[in-house]
Every structure is written in structure tokens, then in C-alpha cells.
Amino acid sequence: MAYTENVFCIGLFILVLYVTGVLIVNSQRALITTMPDKLQALSGSCVQIPCAFEIPTIHSNDFNKSTNISGVWLKGATTFGTTPEIKIFNSSKTDSKFQGQIIGNLFQKNCTTVFYNVKNSYTDKYFFRIDANGPYRATDTYKQIEIFVQDVPPIPTMTDSVEVKEGTLVSLNCSAVAPCPEHPPNLTWTFPTKSTPEDHLQENPDQTKSVVSMVTFTSSYLHNEKNITCTAVYPVGTSYKTAEINRTLNVLFSPKDTSASISPSVPVSVGSCVNLTCSSTANPPVTNYTWFRISEGKPTQVSFRQNYTLNVIVEDGGLYYCEAVNDVGLGNSSEVLLAIKAQDKPVSPLVYGIVGGISVIMLIVILIAFFGWKRKSRFPDQHERTDNPLEQNPSVYNNQGMVKSKPEEQAEDQSEEIHYGEIIFSKQRPKETPAVAKDRDQVQESEYSEVKVTRR
Ligand SMILES: *[C@@H]1O[C@H](CO)[C@@H](O)[C@H](O)[C@H]1NC(C)=O
Numbered sequence: 465m466a467y468t469e470n471v472f473c474i475g476l477f478i479l480v481l482y483v484t485g486v487l488i489v490n491s492q493r494a495l496i497t498t499m500p501d502k503l504q505a506l507s508g509s510c511v512q513i514p515c516a517f518e519i520p521t522i523h524s525n526d527f528n529k530s531t532n533i534s535g536v537w538l539k540g541a542t543t544f545g546t547t548p549e550i551k552i553f554n555s556s557k558t559d560s561k562f563q564g565q566i567i568g569n570l571f572q573k574n575c576t577t578v579f580y581n582v583k584n585s586y587t588d589k590y591f592f593r594i595d596a597n598g599p600y601r602a603t604d605t606y607k608q609i610e611i612f613v614q615d616v617p618p619i620p621t622m623t624d625s626v627e628v629k630e631g632t633l634v635s636l637n638c639s640a641v642a643p644c645p646e647h648p649p650n651l652t653w654t655f656p657t658k659s660t661p662e663d664h665l666q667e668n669p670d671q672t673k674s675v676v677s678m679v680t681f682t683s684s685y686l687h688n689e690k691n692i693t694c695t696a697v698y699p700v701g702t703s704y705k706t707a708e709i710n711r712t713l714n715v716l717f718s719p720k721d722t723s724a725s726i727s728p729s730v731p732v733s734v735g736s737c738v739n740l741t742c743s744s745t746a747n748p749p750v751t752n753y754t755w756f757r758i759s760e761g762k763p764t765q766v767s768f769r770q771n772y773t774l775n776v777i778v779e780d781g782g783l784y785y786c787e788a789v790n791d792v793g794l795g796n797s798s799e800v801l802l803a804i805k806a807q808d809k810p811v812s813p814l815v816y817g818i819v820g821g822i823s824v825i826m827l828i829v830i831l832i833a834f835f836g837w838k839r840k841s842r843f844p845d846q847h848e849r850t851d852n853p854l855e856q857n858p859s860v861y862n863n864q865g866m867v868k869s870k871p872e873e874q875a876e877d878q879s880e881e882i883h884y885g886e887i888i889f890s891k892q893r894p895k896e897t898p899a900v901a902k903d904r905d906q907v908q909e910s911e912y913s914e915v916k917v918t919r920r
């Protein structure tokens with residue numbers, strides 16, 4: 465208990481000391497300026513120093529009475545009494561060492577100052593002083609601003625592009641300091657080109673200015689590992705100085721361009737070694753490969769390796785494809801054919817069967833055609849007809865009559881048709897003969913009408 469009380473008392477004591485110290489210091493400070501601790505400037509350009517000041521109440525009357533106020537900048541020290549050369553700017557004088565202007569309204573306690581055409585030698589710390597042409601004159605010796613003048617502009621900053629999944633909207637901000645807001649840098653993006661960046665001058669917490677440009681685009685797997693560059697172009701006098709920043713995009717995407725290859729790609733003979741290789745691009749890399757063989761129209765898993773090596777048997781022939789999987793998704797290849805060279809032993813019985821069957825059929829067809837031709841060539845012979853028995857004559861004469869009344873080409877067809885009818889006639893004859901053999905005239909009649917029907 466005593467310990468905690470002691471700690472509390474000591475803490476309180478320190479706090480009281482601190483507050484007292486601050487009060488003493490501030491009461492000693494006849495001028496309290498507010499400005500950034502540090503500022504970067506580009507040689508040849510201008511630099512704007514955001515500045516505001518406060519005057520303790522005991523001095524306010526004096527300040528308020530004044531009608532003419534000078535703002536003075538001291539370089540490197542405050543002892544201008546002994547070293548007057550440190551007094552590099554007096555707003556009431558036109559022949560100051562530094563070209564500049566207090567653009568803030570001093571009566572409104574705004575000491576914002578612009579120095580033009582800054583040089584590398586301007587790199588130093590600076591103090592501000594108010595000279596109110598009367599009883600009130602004060603330098604804030606407690607507050608200084610450090611100005612760094614450089615020949616090259618500072619590198620812009622870009623928001624860290626975290627890993628993005630393909631298809632998501634990505635926004636990137638590029639920010640470049642504008643030490644000279646009168647001539648702010650122009651920001652350009654090398655990628656993506658389709659965006660419509662809108663630059664705007666924005667005020668930072670310390671009152672300095674920056675130009676911010678934002679691009680938005682839908683990420684694609686094609687953007688992965690692409691550099692996105694933001695370039696800040698600073699106008700300096702009549703020329704330009706540039707600074708740029710690069711970011712490499714990391715787009716996570718499912719396997720793309722998945723392809724299956726087969727080696728060797730020519731038909732292989734049974735027993736030989738065949739390699740099936742699956743390739744794909746993916747981010748993160750592919751974790752699982754699966755090989756499928758299409759059998760009976762359905763894919764069947766046959767391997768879980770990127771390279772599938774097999775000693776070919778007859779059943780291995782067919783279409784294959786592979787599938788690549790990563791954390792984001794999967795991608796399938798198109799199909800490749802594992803072709804197997806035709807072999808004599810296993811294939812010959814079937815081939816022989818087919819060839820033999822075709823041969824037999826052809827032989828039969830040829831025989832039929834041959835006999836058909838023989839008959840055909842026998843009947844058109846006039847002598848045979850005239851020699852034929854009377855019973856066949858009626859039909860033959862009738863045919864001749866029909867043939868003569870038609871063109872020759874058709875006559876040939878007719879004779880063929882008629883010939884077909886003759887074959888049927890001859891076939892039917894044995895059946896009819898026993899039934900109708902008694903009366904020959906009747907038989908002739910029926911035969912005649914039958915031939916007529918066949919001709920149509
Ligand atoms: C001085 O003038 C400011 C406004 O210009 C006012 O706020 C302030 O109170 C004045 N101080 C005194 C001591 O009159």
C-alpha cells in the first residue's frame with residue numbers, strides 16, 4: 465500500500481513539475497509558432513512553409529496595437545544581433561537574401577511563407593520572428609523547421625497492394641509530396657491504362673500538401689507479377705524532374721492454360737512406355753494434378769501425379785485429360801489421344817472375318833450379276849423369240865409394241881423391267897402349272913395380265 469502511494473505521489477510530483485515547466489517555458493516564449501519539423505524541397509522549385517503563431521496574452525495588447533508587422537526568418541541560429549547575415553528574409557524589405565513571400569495574413573497569425581527558386585545551400589534549420597514595429601518583437605527560439613533541398617524529387621508512395629484474388633476490384637493510391645503547391649507534380653500511371661485517375665491536392669496533418677492519384681481496376685490473372693508504376697513529374701523552371709514507384713501485383717488465380725501432352729505423340733505399340741504430362745499456370749502453385757481417362761463416355765481417375773507414366777496395354781488406348789487444382793480453384797486441359805499402333809495377332813481374326821465376309825458377299829453379287837447378264841443377253845435375241853413356243857409370244861409381242869412407241873433409253877429400262885417380270889414368271893410357273901394346267905388358254909390369259917402389272 466505504502467509503495468503504491470509513494471509511486472502515485474512521485475508520479476503526481478513529476479506531472480506537476482512537467483506542467484510547471486511547460487507553463488514557465490510558454491510564459492517565457494513571447495512567440496509560439498506551429499510548423500512542420502521537417503520539409504523536403506526540390507532545388508530550382510519553390511517551397512511553401514505552413515506556419516501559424518500564437519502570442520501569449522501578456523503580449524497580445526502590444527501586438528494588437530501594432531499597425532505594421534514584419535515576419536522575419538532566421539537561418540541556422542537566432543543570434544542575429546551578432547551575426548546579421550542569418551537574417552535571410554524580412555517581409556517588410558524587398559532586398560531580402562531569400563526570394564520569398566509571406567502568403568499568410570500576419571494579423572490573423574498566419575505566417576505561411578513561400579521561398580522561390582530554392583538552392584541546395586538553403587538546406588538548414590529556420591526560426592521565425594515577429595517584428596511589430598513597437599514594443600512587441602519576439603523570436604520563437606524553441607521551434608525550428610528543418611528544410612532539406614534535394615536535386616531529385618522524393619519517391620512517391622503507393623498503397624501496399626495486398627494479395628488480391630482474380631476478379632476483385634483493386635484500388636491503388638499514389639501519393640507525391642508537393643513542397644511547392646503552386647507547381648504540384650503530375651502523376652501518371654503506366655498500368656493499368658484503362659483507369660481514369662483523378663489527381664487532387666490534399667493537405668497532410670502537418671499542413672504540407674501532397675498530390676494523390678487513385679486507380680481502380682478489376683484484377684485479372686494476366687495482371688499477376690506485372691509492375692504497376694506511378695510516376696510523379698515535377699515542373700522545375702522550364703523543365704521537369706521525375707520520380708517513380710513500382711509495385712508488383714500479386715493476383716491469386718485458379719489454374720489457367722492447363723494442357724495435357726503425350727510423349728511420344730505418335731501411335732505407340734503395346735508394351736512401350738508413354739508419358740502424359742500436365743502443365744498449368746496458377747497462383748498459388750498447383751497443389752494437385754489428376755489424370756482422367758475417358759472410358760465408355762465417362763472420365764475415370766487414373767493418376768494423381770503431374771507426370772503419368774504407363775507401360776501401354778491395349779486397353780490404355782483412348783482419350784485422356786488432366787485437372788489442376790490450387791487453393792483458388794481448378795482448371796481442366798483439353799483431351800489428348802493415346803493412340804495404339806495396330807498389331808497383327810490380336811486384330812487379324814476380326815479383320816479377316818470382315819474381309820472374308822465382304823469377299824463372299826461381293827462374289828455372290830458378281831455371280832448374280834453375271835447370271836443376270838447372261839439371261840438378259842439371251843432374251844433380246846429375236847431368233848430365240850421367234851423360235852420360242854407360242855405360249856410366250858403374246859407377252860413378247862406386247863413388250864415389243866410398247867418399246868417401239870418409246871425413246872430408246874427408256875426402251876432399255878423397259879426391257880430390263882420386263883426381263884425381271886420374266887424371271888418371276890418363270891419362278892411362278894411351276895406353282896401355277898399344276899393348278900391351272902388343264903386349260904392352256906386360261907393360263908395364257910393370267911400370265912399376260914401379270915406381266916402388265918409388273919411393267920408398271
Ligand atoms: C487581440 O486581437 C485578437 C483578435 O484580433 C483578439 O482575439 C484578442 O483577444 C486581442 N487581445 C487583446 C489582449 O486585446
Ligand SMILES: *[C@@H]1O[C@H](CO)[C@@H](O)[C@H](O)[C@H]1NC(C)=O
Pocket residue numbers: 534536551554555556557593595597
Ligand atoms: C524588417 O524590416 C523592417 C522594415 O525595414 C524593419 O523595421 C525591421 O526592423 C526589420 N526587422 C528585422 C528583424 O530586421
Ligand SMILES: *[C@@H]1O[C@H](CO)[C@@H](O)[C@H](O)[C@H]1NC(C)=O
Pocket residue numbers: 516567568569574575576
Ligand atoms: C494560412 O494561409 C495560407 C495561405 O493563404 C492558407 O493556405 C492556410 O490555410 C492558412 N492557414 C490557416 C490556419 O488559416
Ligand SMILES: *[C@@H]1O[C@H](CO)[C@@H](O)[C@H](O)[C@H]1NC(C)=O
Pocket residue numbers: 623635636637676678
Ligand atoms: C485512396 O484515396 C482515396 C481518396 O483520397 C481514399 O478515399 C481511399 O481510402 C484511399 N485508398 C487507400 C487504399 O488508401
Ligand SMILES: *[C@@H]1O[C@H](CO)[C@@H](O)[C@H](O)[C@H]1NC(C)=O
Pocket residue numbers: 691710711712
Ligand atoms: C518490375 O519491378 C522490379 C523492381 O521493382 C524490377 O526488378 C523488374 O525488372 C520489373 N519488371 C518489369 C517487367 O518491368
Ligand SMILES: *[C@@H]1O[C@H](CO)[C@@H](O)[C@H](O)[C@H]1NC(C)=O
Pocket residue numbers: 727728737738739771773
Ligand atoms: C518418360 O519419363 C521418364 C522419366 O520421367 C523418362 O525416363 C522416359 O524417357 C520418358 N519417356 C518418354 C517416351 O518420354
Ligand SMILES: *[C@@H]1O[C@H](CO)[C@@H](O)[C@H](O)[C@H]1NC(C)=O
Pocket residue numbers: 751752789
Ligand atoms: C490434394 O492432395 C492432398 C494429398 O495429396 C489431399 O489431402 C487433398 O485433399 C487433395 N485436394 C484436392 C482438392 O483434391
